[in-house]
Amino acid sequence: MNSLAQLITPACLLDLNKFRRNCQRMQAVADSEQLTLRPHVKTLKSLQAAEYYAPASGPITVSTLAEAATFASAGYTDILYAVGLSPNKFGQLAAIQRLARDFTVIADSLAAVNALADYAGELELPLSVMLEVDVDDHRAGLLPQSDELIICARALSAAPNIHFRGIMTHAGASYDCDTKASQQAMGQQECERIANAAANLLAAGIPCELVSAGSTPTALAGIKHTGINELRAGVYATFDCVMAGLGVCETDDIALSVLTSVIGHQVDKNWVIVDAGWMALSRDQGTALQQQDCGYGLVCDEHGKLLDGWYVSATNQEHGIISHRDNLTPPESVFGYGRLLRILPIHACATAAQYSKYHVIGDDGNISAIWSRVNGW
Template identity: 90%
Template structure:
């Protein structure tokens, strides 16, 4: 039944291998972010329980810890109302690690950690790109926080991490390389400053899909993090980080109507199925709410989802072509490539996995919520 979220296993495997090769060739630990798919079955392919992972919610942390993952980094600053959940996750995943980026958060964590049975692993977040959260590499607060964590009785200070989210705006290879270098240099600078202040970082962790795949040596970091590379999406294709043919996630949809005078095809995938993400709107080519493929996944050149309502999508052609009946007739199936895989996947509780023979070979579940 449509809409449904499809995962192309062959493309997914290829994407996973590509990032693994980068990490292996540079002898970095790869700590994949499982937040795009949030699926234990998917993670077996690119983030097995024998290695470290990154998560975006405590719901993910608890699920992966229950499944045998022991080294889990929760890469979002904690609020105090989440402290009560830490002990249960720690008991399953001894290397469960949380982050902080302020003296206030460090103080709260240090206080709370004293109540825990096991030592709490903590990393500090560093800001390398003026994008979101984190302490500046040169800031005295970074040193003060690291010293406080290192000195705390029941805390294991693991090191520092950053995420160059600004790389999502780098639309040339050169810009991605520059951002990748900036990311490494800035986090390495933070590590040097801490070392000079007497604090050693076991982990110096960085990464985003564009900077991880940039053609640079990731000097200065020993752990690479990235997430959306496992499926890719139209935003990544628009940045030139992948080709549209690499995109492993798609939404299966049915044609439910037409507006002939407007050359519109109406499908049953609206923003509820595709998400409201319009992340290509600022790119050279605006893909609206997704690029359109036939039911087998072959891109239909120039056709895209130009508008959405809750359960309706409107497909039109960039040159206002008339939709051919043979492709867009009532009841025909189509696949929509997601603008942002993390946002599209979030609209589902499961994936229909397409095997090498083009048929559904498995259904994988997903952890939603917090």
């Protein structure tokens, strides 16, 4: 099977050329600043995809222990699990450690630090730990100037069978920065605050091996990432409508799409009904507060050409409703029964999570490969 017409829809497509260009763009930023790039593989969660932008010879970031175990089994040795670790997952650490010598977890409270220190004695190998720093008041992390940061770092450094690797952060607030200037300001804030945290720790006699920061908007903001030695980002590999709405990329850079079929119409409402509902697209509405609300995805023809003004305006479990912003009548030549369309995702991570595999599209528009995906936690 190599033709899109042979696929059962909905199906998840990955444009190989766009994907490769996106990966090269981020690598060029890291190379120009002599920073280590630690790609976040959470968007695609695919070993085959990672060969292009996160090879086993380098470090990666993961968001689940299922990813960590899979990538460790494939030969990856420097894996950062960048989500706070709950005690019910401690039992999974040893098996990953045996395969990945630099497998690292994070903590952002003294309670978490103490729990890890207590458990580390049961492990055969030293457990590598980083502390998460809050640089934007957006989500998790210790404040860079807080005494608690120093207390936590000191406790990790003193704990037997624990290796304190350093500090990390993620400027999630950058997803609300809708201008280049605000993205640059957030990127500078991200670097300055985590660099200050590293300086405070060093002044307390606690050096950091890694000072790691990044998000796709701040990594690509066109600034000098001063004060860090590691750059992290993830969704850049595919991009999505959220990133396009922020101006981080163009819609034509979006490498991921959902192939769907027209299954009906509501003629009096100028609606097109397709077989990609929220089970295929996700219910993410991340562009709702942006200048242009893309609903549940932007509509392209089967070749990936954007159809101006057409978007998925509503979804049910297995039905998607396509409308035009100006309530135009859908032309039969494009939206006839059985026609194939592609939907560009609002949030690529959420859409990709609906699938177990990707159909990779080559230069000729046909399927050149099928890549598998890691699901679960």
